Amino acid sequence: MDRRNENILNNIDIWTIGLYIALVIFGWVSIYGASYNFDDSDFWDFSQRFGKQLVWIGCSVVIAAVLLMLDVKIYTTLAYVIYGFFIILLIVTLLVAPDTRGSHSWLVMGPISLQPAEFAKTATCLCLAKYMSSYGFTMKNIRQMVVMCLIIFVPMLIIVAQNETGSALAYLALFLVLYRQGMTGIVLLLGVCAAVFFVVSIRFGATPIVDSIPGETLGMFAIMIMAVVIALSMVYFYYKDKTLVKTISILGVSLFAVGIIVYNYLDVKIKFSYLAYIVVGSLILYLLSQAIRQRKWGYFLISIFVAGSIGFGQVSDYAFNKILQPHQQTRIKVTLGMENDLKKSGYNVNQSMIAIGSGRLTGKGFLQGTQTKLKYVPEQDTDFIFCTVGEEHGFIGTTAVVVGFLALMLRLISLAERQRSLFSRIYGYCVASIIFFHVAINIGMVIGLTPVIGIPLPFFSYGGSSLWSFTILLFIFLRLDASRKEYMME
């Protein structure tokens, strides 16, 4: 026993621990800055949020220590049990949780409230790692694929039912893990394309291509151009079919060159979307003829992709306008910057960008941020904590945080890659992916690049559930990593 503990301490990854401590401390400093109150500035005031956060941090240290001391085998042994327990807990929460600003995700036990959804991520990662590392698992088995997807989607759907869509979306990050384990990259590509096409078709659904010509939208036009470019890249990448790429590119470029000249100099009001349809049509025909001539399914699939993209663009525009409720439309429009709802979420993003932007290079100094001190930024110690960093520590501070997170994520990937057990490696990728999703969405949100989805910044945002769950998520992996050599012996 003693030997093993000693062994663990020797083998634990110092870099990750160091980054973890640095981020937690910087996070606490930011919370202190964000909730600092002029009248009562006692460090140890536990009625204040920075005081409470100190308690959460203290607990985290205990949790981390306990996790490091536990036998590493329990994670593999109990993965399914833990997962099952959390699924039940999520359902119970959904049923008994009081309404907290529309969400039913908080379990209130006396003075403590916890959000099981945060912890369920760890359980899901464990379960996924266990299932995917089990003997005989292969990405080619449809039944296993279905089970794998269910492991991800079941907790996700329950959390959506709890009205915590943001937390639920974080589960999508696990598809990065599936990709690493051999899932075709097409799934990722299609997912990203679907998201981008949806946004573009809504965002530019009413913008004309050329101001003077009504009846065609920039949204659809942009989708067609993107679909063609992606399809050509795939043709080039998979088949090195330079003739096809060249032919279609020349056709497209020359068509539009002629179109622009005719429009500008001959003053003929041509419809540019018709030109795009000509290019798309000839591409599809060309792809189909190649598919038949060379008997390659890939060409056929690419042509399906092109046609499907166009159809998807049309459908999402229709779905948005006809199926969604007006208030849902508004929320999406605000997110896409189409409506200036400065009172609600638009206001938050505007004020948070003012806070960050006003920090300039070096920031206004610790506790000197006026935006945050005067409480212009709402939720500034939870979801919008990054504002305080930006305002008080400037570009240097924000870059440090972004680089810090990047270093942590890359370190986790490199740790994952050095594992000898598949379980540990998959789990490591899960940790890195979930942290990546949270960082990308949270920081993207406060700098106006991603939709306003309320998810915390790992280790930074105020709150016990968030900090503990990320600590647990991370330290289980550190424990696994510390024992990587034992696995080899077994």
Added chain:
Amino acid sequence: MINDSNDNRRYTISLIMVAVCLIYIIRLFSIQIVDKSYLEQSQNNAYLRKVIYPSRGLLTDRNGRLIVFNKSAYDIMIVPREARGFDTLAFANTLGITKADFIKRMGIIKRKSGYSPYVPQLFMSQLSDEEYGPVSEKLYKFNGIYVQKRTLREYNYHNAALALGSIGEVSKKQIEADDFYQQGDYAGQNGIELTYEKVLRGEKGEEILLRDSRGRVKGKYEDGKYDKKPVPGKDIELSLDIELQKYGEELMNGKIGSIAAIEPSTGEILALVSSPTYDPSMLVGRKRSANFAALSKDPLKPLFDRPMMAQYPPGSTFKTAQALVLQQEGIITPNTAYGCQHGFHAGALSVGCHGHESPLNLKHSIQHSCNAYYCCGFRSMIDNRKYKNVSEAIDVWKNHMVSLGFGYKLGADVPNEKRGYIPNSSVYNKVYGENRWKGLTIISLSIGQGEVLATPLQIANLGATIANRGYFYTPHLVKKIFGGEIDSSFITRHNSTIDPKYYEIVVEGMELVMISGTGYYSRIDSIAVCGKTGTAENPHGKDHSIFMAFAPKDDPKIAISVVVENSGFGATWAAPIATLMIEKYLKGEIPKRRKHIEQRLLDANLIKE
């Protein structure tokens, strides 16, 4: 370490992470280093820009008597976020309210749209000097309480409420239409206050105060270097004679109707009475909304600006205009005479007239207000062969009437002016078919009944046009703007399409009205008044009494129209009121001989309770 074919995917995943972080750093660089506007916006948040309200322009009458001036009022503002930890009870006591009141008010404030705990909220509005005095010494004790000084209107005369208008809190629409306004500002809402809002309001000043990160005010930014002093609004001298206005309102007391008096040589409005009226000071301060609601509910509609907005058939006063048009068109000459057998009879159609000698020439037709004369004259114009058809005839007629100020808004500087109504050929062609009508069909127009409508101001303006023998200036209420100029449209002469030579005979007819005609009872011995009675038929009750006049006959100083609703013949009520007004304006007092008439009018109450 584990061999598999997807090893290189670790690089793809790492690359995605690096790319996203790189994009974010570029974005941060652009908003933190490249774009400087965010710093400015955060300073706007940190600097407290305090508005200093300018004093509003004063209003005087044509003789320099001060009518409307300013008094200070104080709004108590609260910044809920800062107003913590103070003694609520003591604060409530200081303002003379109960603690329950305080809680209720705070509740209302928090439910307002656009509420923010960091922005001053109006807690109590418009404390007067007397109320504010004792409070001011104690307010400093309370955090988050600010005082906003305002100016309110005060009145030396309790008259001309509708003409002067009032100021009130700006509506959402006004804020959107004009950057000048912020929520809680006051602006003119009607009357002169609205028309000349931009002249009267002046320019706001600004004081830039510095707030520390705790929200406390730390003094002036750069010692007030960037502060802006407010520019007071410009004073206005009105064309009103406030004493005449007051007298008119007294005469109209107990009657529904209006008086409009104009100086013919300038178009300046001397009096603009709308009755029943109210005291303008009712719509000032905290009682404004309650009083406004009460006035809007009053069945006698005191908020309805009758001289500008009420539209009546002008009745016999319109005959003077007819006389002018018919002469201009060569239909009649001063010597043309038409017979009258107690009225005008054509087949089944009959327009009655009262007993007088017959036949009458033009001058005497005005004197006796002969209906038959104008029916005959108008009919021979409309059916005249010199026009292509009846449509052309009526349109010629209409254009003359428009040149006399009828049918369209005159363009006075009082909001909500109505245009009256003069029908044209298309109206009748639509009803009767293309040219399938004739003079007889529309014969009631000849005596100012039927479709034609005019506002009291338009009738007074007709008086002014006749007084001027052929032209008028757009009636207006403002004589002078101190440090500004009045609108050029008020100094532009509008010539009528009637040759000035045709006016003199009408003037003589109107003089005869007063000497020995329908206005005899209201004559003034020492002044040559020219007048014309009228009765507007009212399908809903007793006819409206109308009188139009100007005086003196040569070099006229005043043109006037009086309408007394539901009071019968023009000669009974409207005429004596008009001549009393003329006498008051020209002589300053009413002679003994006519004192009993004055008393009868002052006492008369024609409003049925």
